[in-house]
Amino acid sequence: GENVEQHPSTLSVQEGDSAVIKCTYSDSASNYFPWYKQELGKRPQLIIDIRSNVGEKKDQRIAVTLNKTAKHFSLHITETQPEDSAVYFCAASKRSSASKIIFGSGTRLSIRP
């Protein structure tokens, strides 16, 4: 079955610097890659997603890149702010009657003031 690996497990960056989280997936049929942010005690919320027909997608300070050949995708957050502190999960999914998504293990991002 699909496996998604995520690194690093924890990440601490200075406010204003960039943060990068990397994921790899195993199932070449996966074609949808969402990123979820989960603040302490709250629900996971989608922050950006990318489909396999696109190599890069950007939304303000957040960008995601996808390398289908290498089965890698990455989240880039620029100009980090204290409110970016949270756990981030990457995930992978493919076409099916219901979108089963496989989550990575999560990255705890801390922004130092």
Place this chain on the structure above:
Amino acid sequence: DTEVTQTPKHLVMGMTNKKSLKCEQHMGHRAMYWYKQKAKKPPELMFVYSYEKLSINESVPSRFSPECPNSSLLNLHLHALQPEDSALYLCASSRTGGTSGYEQYFGPGTRLTVT
């Protein structure tokens, strides 16, 4: 309305109790999901309903019994749980069909404690 709601927010139950968790969405989504999340771990898929039919059961113990009464509602019936079942239970919904997966919208979860 892009919200998934869940009740109750918190639940404490003994190992001999029977209780139910409820989830509701009005986005017209025909896929609904139950996840279990332990602290510092990703959500772990339990069940998937597609068009009100159970399509995926991730080998979940029978003490968890899902039910989808209609396209907007999803229940999880709990019976004879163990302390290790204490966790955050998340409901989610999504569109179905198409050529790739879709965003899942998560509810706020029910924090379950089994004593």
